[in-house]
Amino acid sequence: MSESTAASAARNRWSRLLALPTLAAVLATAAANSAVVQLPTALKNFDDRATFNSSQSAVGREIAGADAMDIDNVFLEKALELLPSNTTYAIRQPQSIAVAKSYGISPTTYNALPGFVQNVLLPRRQVDPDAARYLLCYACDTDPYDKRMRRLWQDPHGLVIGELTR
Amino acid sequence: MARSLAGLCAAQALFLVAGLGVLWALRGWRTWADVFRLAGVAYLVGVALVAVEATLVLVAGARIGTPFVVALSLGSAAVGAAVALLRRRPAPRGLGLERPRFEPSSLAALSGALITAVVLAAFFRTARLQGNVAYDAWAFWVPKAKAIYFFGGLDEQLFRTLPGPSYPLLVPALQAMDFHLMGSADTATLAVQYWFLLVGFVLAMWGLLRPLVPAVLIWPFLALVTLMPELDKRMLNAQADWPLDIFFAIAALCLACWLTTREPWLLGCYALLLAAVMATKREGQLLTACVVAAGLAATWRSARSAWLWIVGLAALAYAVNLPWRIWWTSRHLLPDTPDSGVGKLSATASRVAPAFRIVLELLFSYDLWLVATPIAVAAAVAVVFRREYGLATLYLMTSALAVVGFTWILWSIPSLPLDTSQLTPIPRAVGSVVLLSIVFAPLLLSRLRAGEPAGPMTSGRGEQIMAATWEESISGARASWRRWRLP
Numbered sequence: 001m002s003e004s005t006a007a008s009a010a011r012n013r014w015s016r017l018l019a020l021p022t023l024a025a026v027l028a029t030a031a032a033n034s035a036v037v038q039l040p041t042a043l044k045n046f047d048d049r050a051t052f053n054s055s056q057s058a059v060g061r062e063i064a065g066a067d068a069m070d071i072d073n074v075f076l077e078k079a080l081e082l083l084p085s086n087t088t089y090a091i092r093q094p095q096s097i098a099v100a101k102s103y104g105i106s107p108t109t110y111n112a113l114p115g116f117v118q119n120v121l122l123p124r125r126q127v128d129p130d131a132a133r134y135l136l137c138y139a140c141d142t143d144p145y146d147k148r149m150r151r152l153w154q155d156p157h158g159l160v161i162g163e164l165t166r
Numbered sequence: 167m168a169r170s171l172a173g174l175c176a177a178q179a180l181f182l183v184a185g186l187g188v189l190w191a192l193r194g195w196r197t198w199a200d201v202f203r204l205a206g207v208a209y210l211v212g213v214a215l216v217a218v219e220a221t222l223v224l225v226a227g228a229r230i231g232t233p234f235v236v237a238l239s240l241g242s243a244a245v246g247a248a249v250a251l252l253r254r255r256p257a258p259r260g261l262g263l264e265r266p267r268f269e270p271s272s273l274a275a276l277s278g279a280l281i282t283a284v285v286l287a288a289f290f291r292t293a294r295l296q297g298n299v300a301y302d303a304w305a306f307w308v309p310k311a312k313a314i315y316f317f318g319g320l321d322e323q324l325f326r327t328l329p330g331p332s333y334p335l336l337v338p339a340l341q342a343m344d345f346h347l348m349g350s351a352d353t354a355t356l357a358v359q360y361w362f363l364l365v366g367f368v369l370a371m372w373g374l375l376r377p378l379v380p381a382v383l384i385w386p387f388l389a390l391v392t393l394m395p396e397l398d399k400r401m402l403n404a405q406a407d408w409p410l411d412i413f414f415a416i417a418a419l420c421l422a423c424w425l426t427t428r429e430p431w432l433l434g435c436y437a438l439l440l441a442a443v444m445a446t447k448r449e450g451q452l453l454t455a456c457v458v459a460a461g462l463a464a465t466w467r468s469a470r471s472a473w474l475w476i477v478g479l480a481a482l483a484y485a486v487n488l489p490w491r492i493w494w495t496s497r498h499l500l501p502d503t504p505d506s507g508v509g510k511l512s513a514t515a516s517r518v519a520p521a522f523r524i525v526l527e528l529l530f531s532y533d534l535w536l537v538a539t540p541i542a543v544a545a546a547v548a549v550v551f552r553r554e555y556g557l558a559t560l561y562l563m564t565s566a567l568a569v570v571g572f573t574w575i576l577w578s579i580p581s582l583p584l585d586t587s588q589l590t591p592i593p594r595a596v597g598s599v600v601l602l603s604i605v606f607a608p609l610l611l612s613r614l615r616a617g618e619p620a621g622p623m624t625s626g627r628g629e630q631i632m633a634a635t636w637e638e639s640i641s642g643a644r645a646s647w648r649r650w651r652l653p
Contacts, residue, residue, distance in 0.1 A: 021614070021615045023545075023548055024383070024545070024611040024612070024614040024615045027541045027545055027607075027611055028382070028383050028386050028608075028611055029386075030537055030541060031386040031387055031390050031537060031538070031541055031607070032274070032277075032278065032386035032390075034390060034393075034536045034537045035278075035281060035386060035390045035393050035536070036281070038393040038394075038395070038536060039281060039285070039393060041395075042285060042288075042392075042393045042395070042398055043284075043285070043288050045398060046288035046289060046291065046292045046398070047288065047291075049292045050288075050291040050292045050295075053292065053294070053295035053296055053297065053354075054295055056295070056297065058167075058354070060297070061295060061296075061297040061353075062298075062354065063297075064296075064297020064298055064299050064354075065297065065298060065299040065300070065301075065303075065304050068299060112301075115304070115305045115309075115328075115329070116304055116305075118309060118327070119298075119304040119305070119308055119309045119312070120304075122309060122312040122313065122316060122351070123312070123316035123317070125324075126327075
């Protein structure tokens, strides 16, 4: 048998082997098997998440990402409750991450807070304090605003929500 | 809550009607069974079309509201119907149901279908009250949608303050339309939109593959896709990744089916879905380039008749997205490409190898995706051994180019850590290739089931079960193809 004929025969053998439905069946069975093995875990995960979701209040679901960012839930709930939907507000934090740490505020919280609050409070517009009707103070220095601010809510950790007068 | 859910369902019905109108114009309907089989494709095409139209309207400075969404959807359907009537496309006649044939393989397919249905039902329970927890979602995708909903249009002032101000607009536009139909910016119910997209994907994949692939090869992969841990974990995150992946995978599947059957309507779906791919995320341009390049390679033997369609329609899909680019560049918003120039790339060359390894590691991770990609790759390689190059080339080359592209992303942004954590976009980005693998795997496996090697551009050999349907569709495709052929 010549070399080329042998190569051709080998190629045909491979071709016949691969043409058999066996390989397709094996691969399809592997996919099905993988799905069946994963099924109980997936159903349990879905059930856990659905149970958790249904245990939350409507406001709790609205601020659902706050826990991951370690943002105070009551602060957000009070802001939603006290600020009218067509108003403007400013959010203020400690001057730096180092100062924030001294209040027990993590860098993650510090960096995420303005964006997270902006999303939760829309359509209320986040603006500079000079143009704002309300101030949301997350352990900020309230001295510059105290003269023109009426405190609506505060907690012992330095979180304040106030109405600003012009 | 019930009001929100009803509104969201109404929005999906409008998208479906729009898509049904488009498919009627593109291909016509033979029977109601035909309509049912392609309902998933129609839904995704409807979402793509209406959402892309909404982005154009927003860029033009118009406001969108509930009447706008209704008019846009029904208007798209009406235009489709008018075109269908002008082109004398058939309307559905009769149910067209076939008597089911029960074989051992039917039982296996039925089991797969049952698992898929059970998982989707469980998924719905989760989606029904899912809060908005993902960073990208609350940092910019949902705020943009809320701004469109509350302020009526694109709010340049707000966009400027958000991360990713120039990111494509389809997802915020879609979410804003949902909010209008829901009657409020109910972010907890918004997750159901993503559930509908997943259901649409499952039905679209089934509908496109059913004439070409036995059900027993389709359902294991549909069950697999609904059970992939990473998809289950992140599908409801109100981000743009999964919509992108879904549009991309079905667009590529339309191209693959067109390679096999040459039915022209598939190219229409390919173009509409590619427009949505590029309107959804900036990675969409990369993925489009990958599938177009692979499409050209897969059709090199019939370049004269195929290349103009593949490239021309992709260019058209890109052109639809130009107004948004003009809008944000004219306002000097931050650009949407990686920040490194060529000089910086060479300076960070040491990142190439680890970046490549990380992309592959994430793509083939069993913990994230189960076995979808290894199976599709094995099937494609086996098909190549049988000297059938068209479909395998399309799949393998698209995947390989996407891997290179994702490597480039990781390499070109030095601030991204070289690890497999969620701090980089790569764990989400590789989802596009995983869904591509899911949709191609049954098609490639069906080629292995054929009794003997077949040449490119033919299909259906060995598919005894579907022989009659196949003959019908081929003869229909030939007739259509003669009408559509380029001069």
